[in-house]
Amino acid sequence: MQVENLHPYDICVIGGGYMGAAVGLGLARAGAKAVILDKISMHQRASKANFGLVWSQSKGANNRPYARLSESAVRMFETFNSQIEAETGIQTELRLGKGLIICLGEEEFEAKTQLIHQMHQAAQADGEQHPSRMLDRKEVQDLVKGVTLGQRVMGASFSSIDGDVNPLGLLKAMRKSFLGNRGRFCHGVTVHAIKKMGQVYRLVTSQGTIEAPKIVLAAGLGNMALAQMLGTSLPLIPQKGQLLVTERVKPFLSFPCSGLRQTGNGSIMIGYTNENTGFDVTTTVREGATLAGRALATFPGLSRISVVRSWAGLRVLTDDGAPIYDEIDENAWAFATHSCITLAPVHERLLTPWILQGKKTVALNPFSLERFNV
Numbered sequence: 132m133q134v135e136n137l138h139p140y141d142i143c144v145i146g147g148g149y150m151g152a153a154v155g156l157g158l159a160r161a162g163a164k165a166v167i168l169d170k171i172s173m174h175q176r177a178s179k180a181n182f183g184l185v186w187s188q189s190k191g192a193n194n195r196p197y198a199r200l201s202e203s204a205v206r207m208f209e210t211f212n213s214q215i216e217a218e219t220g221i222q223t224e225l226r227l228g229k230g231l232i233i234c235l236g237e238e239e240f241e242a243k244t245q246l247i248h249q250m251h252q253a254a255q256a257d258g259e260q261h262p263s264r265m266l267d268r269k270e271v272q273d274l275v276k277g278v279t280l281g282q283r284v285m286g287a288s289f290s291s292i293d294g295d296v297n298p299l300g301l302l303k304a305m306r307k308s309f310l311g312n313r314g315r316f317c318h319g320v321t322v323h324a325i326k327k328m329g330q331v332y333r334l335v336t337s338q339g340t341i342e343a344p345k346i347v348l349a350a351g352l353g354n355m356a357l358a359q360m361l362g363t364s365l366p367l368i369p370q371k372g373q374l375l376v377t378e379r380v381k382p383f384l385s386f387p388c389s390g391l392r393q394t395g396n397g398s399i400m401i402g403y404t405n406e407n408t409g410f411d412v413t414t415t416v417r418e419g420a421t422l423a424g425r426a427l428a429t430f431p432g433l434s435r436i437s438v439v440r441s442w443a444g445l446r447v448l449t450d451d452g453a454p455i456y457d458e459i460d461e462n463a464w465a466f467a468t469h470s471c472i473t474l475a476p477v478h479e480r481l482l483t484p485w486i487l488q489g490k491k492t493v494a495l496n497p498f499s500l501e502r503f504n505v
């Protein structure tokens with residue numbers, strides 16, 4: 132697909148994963164002429180390799196602005212999602228209202244109890260409330276009804292606002308909605324160079340050149356190379372996460388647990404590792420066995436179910452685990468974060484006024500690159 136500037140765009144978004152699709156959608160809905168350029172990548176594809184949680188309960192334990200941002204994203208999700216479903220006719224299997232992080236053994240339970248306590252204290256210090264709490268083993272058993280819990284399950288943290296979504300379904304719907312709002316999506320187009328030419332940015336791509344007065348770098352880990360083209364270093368770290376997927380079984384779990392959820396088609400997703408192995412995306416038997424072991428320790432009844440697939444993806448992380456939202460050059464923004472599924476409503480809603488009208492909401496101020504300049 133050639134991308135030559137047949138008609139000029141207001142904004143070019145580089146990257147069409149969860150970040151680019153959400154930002155592009157916000158821009159297109161606001162009436163901007165937006166184009167998304169998205170290359171095909173083996174490494175920068177977290178948007179197609181994730182777990183699908185819409186999650187606030189463990190986010191921002193030492194970072195109140197991030198905890199607040201995650202919570203507001205989860206609270207915005209229902210409205211965000213229903214508008215997209217209505218526009219596109221795609222059902223995204225969103226479930227909100229229950230989410231658990233199961234604790235195996237005393238030590239995990241103690242550590243999680245302390246963390247949740249800390250999150251409550253941080254919220255109270257700001258005159259706010261944190262929405263998750265701890266459950267003991269009996270309360271977890273009541274929630275999972277007739278399903279037998281493993282001996283080591285001590286309890287769980289619980290949130291009454293968290294949930295999950297079909298992540299591929301929502302991504303497809305966001306892109307379709309972007310197109311329906313007159314956005315242009317160019318699949319298989321790689322940006323190789325960015326040059327500022329007076330008032331416009333000229334992008335040299337695998338399919339020709341394109342110019343726009345404003346650009347958004349939304350390419351996940353690919354943002355590191357793109358930001359370098361504008362003279363900025365982005366401190367992003369790849370972190371591998373492996374998952375297992377089982378065959379389809381009868382419904383037994385109607386809400387997600389972190390690391391274990393039953394999808395709409397009946398298969399069970401079992402995750403996920405946190406491995407600092409650079410840009411490697413191989414799956415390994417050793418890590419797969421650890422994941423399966425944990426799933427069995429939680430629900431021993433899974434022992435006879437077959438694993439049919441496994442994959443690994445790379446998280447887009449920063450040192451402090453919080454997002455980067457910054458204008459790195461005049462009219463050039465760089466956005467990158469973990470948890471882009473959860474944060475999609477915030478990206479669609481809050482980033483657009485900044486790009487189009489220069490109105491940056493204060494909720495985004497703590498996430499500039501400045502914080503890394505020690």
Ligand SMILES: Cc1cc2nc3c(=O)[nH]c(=O)nc-3n(C[C@H](O)[C@H](O)[C@H](O)COP(=O)(O)OP(=O)(O)OC[C@H]3O[C@@H](n4cnc5c(N)ncnc54)[C@H](O)[C@@H]3O)c2cc1C
Pocket residue numbers: 145146147148149150151168169170171172174175176177178179180181182183184185186320321322323349350351352353354357371372373374403443444445446447467468469470471472473474
């Ligand atoms: C195992 C795992 C589990 C996860 N689970 C969850 C979860 O449950 N909930 C949650 O909220 N988040 C989760 N995440 C995180 C979430 O998947 C990421 O935050 C999100 O996918 C990042 O989206 P992105 O668009 O920034 O990056 P990506 O998904 O990497 O997309 C970037 C896009 O930019 C393109 N690109 C790169 N360079 C260029 C270039 N030069 N030119 C053109 N295009 C380019 C790439 O090809 C790609 O399509 C998980 C991640 C992993 C790995």
